[in-house]
Amino acid sequence: MFIEEANPNWPTGKLSDIANITMGQSPKGDTYNEHGIGTVFFQGRAEFGFRFPQRRLYTTDPKRMAQVNDVLLSVRAPVGDLNVAFEPCCIGRGLSAIHSKDNHQSFVLYTVFSLRHKLDMFNGEGTVFGSINRDSLNSMEIILPPMEVVDQFENTVSPMDFTIRNNFKEISQLEKIRDNLLPLLLSGELDVSEIEP
DSSP, rough: SSTTTTTSSSSSEEEGGGGEEEEEEOOOOEEEEEESSSSSESSGGGOOOOSSSOOEESSSSSSSSEOOTTTEEOOBSSSTTTTEESSOOOOOTEEEEEEEEEHHHHHHHHHHTTTHHHHHGGGTTTSSOOOOHHHHHHTEEEOOOHHHHHHHHHHHHHHHHHHHHHHHHHHHHHHHHHHHHHHHHHTTTOOTSOOOO
């Protein structure tokens, strides 16, 4: 719709025309924990999953935050890996959070996906480790379709993204139930022998 079949009359613009970008800032190391105390914290792409990052660290002193459904973009070695914030979270210096200015978050997500080849140019460019700064992100060139086209895209794709989110939530809940029940079953503390199949 916006790349291979883009209307040649559509103007170009910058990523900053459609989104606000927050660059991460890491809290002090002594505020980190793995016990669920404080705010969920993602330092970089190490916690990235298929679509949503996996909780590992928390911080009691969050600095920069991402909102629910913000695009989480790896801005350091390698630049360009993406995930989506499942919940409000603190982001470290290895990430940026990209948030739609006009409630078209699915459009922003797939626009950033389409920039992957441009973002890849920042990997190792003149240095051992690639990185990208806020100015370079803000100035990334994108196509700016008419608002009615963006609305049409959002109305079609946003429900799909919502379904992916709900499926992830359900899978996470089932994994917790499994992890709690399995040790009880293996130790014999929970007896299911009399339950009919």
